[in-house]
Amino acid sequence: MPRVLVAFAHPALEKSRVHRALLAAASRHPAVTVNDLYQVYPDADIDVGREQALLREHDIVLLQFPMYWYSTPPILKLWQDLVLEHGWAYGRTGHALAGKSLACAVTAGGPREAYEPGGFNRTSIRQFLLPLESTTRLCRMTWLPPWIVHGTHRLDPEQITRAAAEYAELLSALAEGRIDPVRVAEADELRPIHWTGGS
Amino acid sequence: MEHGGFFEQAFVYLAAAVIAVPVAKRLGLGSVLGYLIAGAIIGPFGLALIGEAGQDIMHVAEFGVVMMLFVVGLELEPALLWRLRASILGLGGLQVVVTTAAAAGIARLLGLGWAEAVAVGMVIAVSSTAIVLQTLEERGLLQTTAGQSAFSVLLFQDIAVIPMLALFPLLAPRGAEVAGGHTWVDGLPAWGRALAVLGAVGGIVVAGRLLLGPVFRLIARTGLRELFTAAALLLVVGIALLMSQVGLSPALGTFLAGVVLATTEFRHELESDIEPFKGLLLGLFFIAVGASIDFALVGSQPGTIAALVGATLLGKFLILLGLGRGFGLSGEQRGLFAFALPQVGEFAFVLLAFGSSLGLLAAEVASPLVAVVALTMAASPILMLAWERVVAPRLGTREVTAREADEMHGEAPVLIAGFDRFGNTVGRFLRANGVPTTVIDNDSDRVDVLRRLGLPVYYGDPTRLDLLRSAGIASARVLVVALDEPGRNIALVREVRRHFPEVRIFARAEDRNDAYDLMDLGATQVYRETLDTALRVGVDVMGALGRRTHAATRAARTFRRHDEAALAELAAVRGDRARLLGVARERIAELERMLQADADEPDLERDAAWDPTTLREEMRGT
Ligand SMILES: Cc1cc2nc3c(=O)[nH]c(=O)nc-3n(C[C@H](O)[C@H](O)[C@H](O)COP(=O)(O)O)c2cc1C
Numbered sequence: 001m002p003r004v005l006v007a008f009a010h011p012a013l014e015k016s017r018v019h020r021a022l023l024a025a026a027s028r029h030p031a032v033t034v035n036d037l038y039q040v041y042p043d044a045d046i047d048v049g050r051e052q053a054l055l056r057e058h059d060i061v062l063l064q065f066p067m068y069w070y071s072t073p074p075i076l077k078l079w080q081d082l083v084l085e086h087g088w089a090y091g092r093t094g095h096a097l098a099g100k101s102l103a104c105a106v107t108a109g110g111p112r113e114a115y116e117p118g119g120f121n122r123t124s125i126r127q128f129l130l131p132l133e134s135t136t137r138l139c140r141m142t143w144l145p146p147w148i149v150h151g152t153h154r155l156d157p158e159q160i161t162r163a164a165a166e167y168a169e170l171l172s173a174l175a176e177g178r179i180d181p182v183r184v185a186e187a188d189e190l191r192p193i194h195w196t197g198g199s
Numbered sequence: 200m201e202h203g204g205f206f207e208q209a210f211v212y213l214a215a216a217v218i219a220v221p222v223a224k225r226l227g228l229g230s231v232l233g234y235l236i237a238g239a240i241i242g243p244f245g246l247a248l249i250g251e252a253g254q255d256i257m258h259v260a261e262f263g264v265v266m267m268l269f270v271v272g273l274e275l276e277p278a279l280l281w282r283l284r285a286s287i288l289g290l291g292g293l294q295v296v297v298t299t300a301a302a303a304g305i306a307r308l309l310g311l312g313w314a315e316a317v318a319v320g321m322v323i324a325v326s327s328t329a330i331v332l333q334t335l336e337e338r339g340l341l342q343t344t345a346g347q348s349a350f351s352v353l354l355f356q357d358i359a360v361i362p363m364l365a366l367f368p369l370l371a372p373r374g375a376e377v378a379g380g381h382t383w384v385d386g387l388p389a390w391g392r393a394l395a396v397l398g399a400v401g402g403i404v405v406a407g408r409l410l411l412g413p414v415f416r417l418i419a420r421t422g423l424r425e426l427f428t429a430a431a432l433l434l435v436v437g438i439a440l441l442m443s444q445v446g447l448s449p450a451l452g453t454f455l456a457g458v459v460l461a462t463t464e465f466r467h468e469l470e471s472d473i474e475p476f477k478g479l480l481l482g483l484f485f486i487a488v489g490a491s492i493d494f495a496l497v498g499s500q501p502g503t504i505a506a507l508v509g510a511t512l513l514g515k516f517l518i519l520l521g522l523g524r525g526f527g528l529s530g531e532q533r534g535l536f537a538f539a540l541p542q543v544g545e546f547a548f549v550l551l552a553f554g555s556s557l558g559l560l561a562a563e564v565a566s567p568l569v570a571v572v573a574l575t576m577a578a579s580p581i582l583m584l585a586w587e588r589v590v591a592p593r594l595g596t597r598e599v600t601a602r603e604a605d606e607m608h609g610e611a612p613v614l615i616a617g618f619d620r621f622g623n624t625v626g627r628f629l630r631a632n633g634v635p636t637t638v639i640d641n642d643s644d645r646v647d648v649l650r651r652l653g654l655p656v657y658y659g660d661p662t663r664l665d666l667l668r669s670a671g672i673a674s675a676r677v678l679v680v681a682l683d684e685p686g687r688n689i690a691l692v693r694e695v696r697r698h699f700p701e702v703r704i705f706a707r708a709e710d711r712n713d714a715y716d717l718m719d720l721g722a723t724q725v726y727r728e729t730l731d732t733a734l735r736v737g738v739d740v741m742g743a744l745g746r747r748t749h750a751a752t753r754a755a756r757t758f759r760r761h762d763e764a765a766l767a768e769l770a771a772v773r774g775d776r777a778r779l780l781g782v783a784r785e786r787i788a789e790l791e792r793m794l795q796a797d798a799d800e801p802d803l804e805r806d807a808a809w810d811p812t813t814l815r816e817e818m819r820g821t
Contacts, residue, residue: 012809014747042738042752109811153811153818
């Protein structure tokens with residue numbers, strides 16, 4: 001069974017509503033390892049050896065973070081810069097990650113309409129994450145579309161609980177290999193239909 | 200000259216002390232010599248300002264000795280004694296025994312009787328705790344091997360004085376015992392006396408445990424500070440009385456009492472209450488000793504005195520050198536050890552006065568000896584100077600090795616003054632990162648190790664300007680001031696700032712007060728030793744309680760920034776109050792100001808950009 005590594009980045013979890021619930025769901029999941037980057041590296045002093053070992057031990061990498069200024073919180077950028085070494089993750093001899101998959105679990109303050117073609121941002125979240133998608137390809141990994149919680153500012157506690165439950169389902173589906181990369185290749189985001197088998 | 204009333208007498212003594220002691224200290228002679236000189240000046244052979252009253256004063260002053268021994272007892276720490284037991288008993292014990300034997304032998308050869316010769320031997324064996332500790336501390340040498348060995352020897356001597364005082368009456372010719380009046384144990388057989396002594400000491404132990412606490416707490420509740428002092432004095436006087444009633448000397452008795460009371464919670468209270476009286480009365484004692492020197496006698500035999508001074512210093516020096524070798528001190532440390540301890544100490548005056556009053560030491564012996572002892576003490580600073588300037592540079596660890604001197608040129612290194620646990624970390628870190636550093640340190644053992652590892656090290660007192668110059672301060676870009684003695688760090692910064700305004704100074708401060716001083720003197724950056732470590736503890740505590748480590752770490756940075764800003768602000772407020780007011784009280788007042796400043800801090804809106812609350816409210820509103 002593929003093992004899932006959640007690389008989690010939230011600089012102020014003590015102020016979070018949505019990610020707190022999502023993280024709890026991930027932590028409870030037996031097939032998931034949670035790597036809480038801001039907690040493990042409060043000085044942003046990333047231990048490359050530890051991170052590479054974690055990546056090696058897992059088949060699916062899930063980056064979980066809030067959308068900050070149409071991008072990731074900064075520690076994830078640092079994490080890529082330091083951990084994805086040439087000759088290890090990419091380059092002629094860099095095959096450590098080959099064959100693994102990478103996906104994102106993102107929360108966004110903006111509602112779904114804002115990220116639709118005619119919406120305020122004119123661009124989908126998947127497109128905003130294009131740098132990550134290219135990075136994935138360079139590292140010979142399989143890119144999956146992001147799973148997204150939209151409009152976080154307007155969510156009430158019950159909706160947040162429901163989002164967390166859906167997240168737990170996503171994690172199970174990933175762990176059990178129930179998501180077909182080819183079938184979702186063109187989707188803007190991962191939705192329950194992609195793992196409940198509907199069409 | 201009319202030696203009249205109390206006020207005149209008091210005026211003469213106090214004036215002599217107030218004038219002579221600062222002058223003596225200025226000349227590097229130490230306060231004990233200052234008092235002696237003051238005594239000599241106002242004594243019958245000087246200005247003759249005091250007369251027979253001198254004898255009465257002497258009786259009062261002897262109580263200072265009793266108090267000193269009480270404090271010595273209080274300060275004995277069983278743990279410290281145990282840790283240093285090998286060097287205290289071995290090194291200290293041998294020093295006292297060998298020196299006593301040698302001096303007694305020589306005294307015997309010079310024609311003294313056995314008893315008198317042994318007494319003289321004991322007198323010569325003790326060194327001056329006051330002078331030696333101060334000298335070593337001033338130079339920051341107390342932590343070196345030689346410093347620790349000297350400390351052990353002095354500690355042993357302090358304790359050995361007690362049995363010496365007990366032994367003197369036994370050596371004294373029979374019948375010549377001091378008219379001590381009657382004691383309770385006069386008629387008792389030997390075992391009865393022994394029992395009485397045990398009973399008295401046992402009584403002090405029990406009373407110290409059971410009564411002292413309640414009584415002192417009761418007194419503390421009155422809120423009258425002077426009552427506390429009175430109680431402490433009463434305690435010492437009472438013990439001295441009790442002890443002489445059971446046939447012990449007051450000195451021995453109070454020493455024992457001090458040891459017994461050292462473990463009570465009131466130890467520090469007692470110590471600080473007795474301390475000023477002890478100091479003043481001891482000063483008076485030394486003045487009285489100075490006044491009692493028979494200068495006619497001494498003046499008639501200058502050659503003999505000079506020979507005795509030379510022989511004493513040389514003899515003790517050679518014995519110390521031999522013992523240092525036997526106990527494995529390296530060459531340089533052995534030299535320092537021997538150069539530090541060859542003088543005869545202030546306890547000698549106590550023993551001489553006691554021996555004279557017992558009739559054990561004749562005036563023809565005691566008087567020149569007082570002069571000899573005083574002269575050996577006066578020679579101490581000169582000997583230390585000779586060691587530092589003449590002997591050590593030739594024989595021991597060199598200030599610089601030739602290779603290093605060459606290397607230094609053209610380089611603009613980082614200078615690190617002081618290489619104990621603090622400078623050591625800075626230096627190792629910089630070296631691990633390829634930053635060229637030059638170390639200046641005054642522990643020869645440490646310097647030898649660093650040299651063996653190939654580090655450029657200058658050996659000597661880092662506050663010396665010429666040494667700083669040859670270590671390359673003129674071309675250095677950064678000086679790290681990391682001595683373990685705040686006073687010397689401050690002196691170093693002052694000196695360097697005056698002569699080298701360009702160099703950037705990163706200075707270690709022990710606490711906030713040092714930090715203020717160092718900032719005033721123009722240190723570029725001041726680092727309080729414990730601040731960062733303490734904050735790390737705070738962060739880890741928050742983490743252990745489940746707070747986010749990232750938030751806690753950022754909070755610690757904010758706190759430090761805020762604390763440093765407050766430091767700069769409070770530095771302006773502080774003025775000279777810290778020095779004028781009691782330091783402890785000022786500390787508390789400052790703590791209050793600090794806590795106040797923390798509460799005023801408006802920086803609770805830290806990292807507000809990560810807080811979506813306002814945004815959420817706005818969205819809900821629309
Ligand atoms: C600094 C910052 C930048 C943000 N940038 C965006 C953004 O570019 N797009 C967006 O949709 N939401 C943005 N948001 C909203 C967050 O994505 C949203 O508050 C978060 O997902 C809520 O999750 P939480 O409750 O776990 O913190 C931003 C929020 C912050 C604090």
